[in-house]
Amino acid sequence: MKKAFFLVAISIILTSCGSYVRIGDLTGISNRNLDDSEKYVLLKRDVEAIAKSKNDDALEQAVDNLTKEYEGEFLRNAKIYVKNNGAKVKVIGDVWGIQQTNVNVTTNANAKIELKIGDNVVFKIKKDILEGRIIGLNPNFVIVEYQKRKRKKIIELKYDEVTKTE
Known part of the structure; x- marks a missing residue:
């Protein structure tokens, strides 16, 4: 009985450490100020970025990585996942930005x-x-x-x- 309880406890601990936990969906997320006079367009749909950080800014890094990679300004329809108590963050969303005409x-x-x-x-x-x-x-x-x-x-x-x- 003790062995079974021990195995169940270990398996729960191992599975909780290895997977991302979805913490929420956001309509929009940005690390920059947006200009109301600009017309923003969809640049890339359903892209993903993962960031690790020891300084508690993994979410900011993940958003910055996506916007820089696709030359955008902000994300819409963002899904945020966290792993290892916030030290590793995964962001999935649509990149929007200023488009050359x-x-x-x-x-x-x-x-x-x-x-x-x-x-x-x-x-x-x-x-x-x-x-x-x-x-x-x-x-x-x-x-x-x-x-x-x-x-x-x-x-x-x-x-x-x-x-x-x-």
């Missing part, structure tokens, strides 16, 4: 195409050819909002996966 894309035929927020594009998902509108740009991807089955959806596509329409 246009991007020049050069094709293999050396034709220059300028994409900007608000442009209409077509793209292919599986066998379906869909039409959407650009709502965000980042160095590697274009973020497109489209409608499928009367529901608005958002997708990240590579620049060579979209075609600009007039």
Whole structure:
């Protein structure tokens, strides 16, 4: 009986030390002051950062790591997880920031195409050819909002996966 109790106690201690504990969801989180005159756009969806700290600022480091990596200003729809009494923090969320209004894309035929927020594009998902509108740009991807089955959806596509329409 004592062995069984001891094994259960040890297994509970080991499992609680090795996993993250979700402490909450936040609508928005930032370490910077936001400017009301700026228009912020979605730069990257569902990204993750993990930070360790001995100085009790692991959450701040995790948010800074995400915003710096994706050149953003703040996070929306953030989920925060804690491990080891706050010494290790994991943050998952959508990075928002100030977007350059246009991007020049050069094709293999050396034709220059300028994409900007608000442009209409077509793209292919599986066998379906869909039409959407650009709502965000980042160095590697274009973020497109489209409608499928009367529901608005958002997708990240590579620049060579979209075609600009007039």
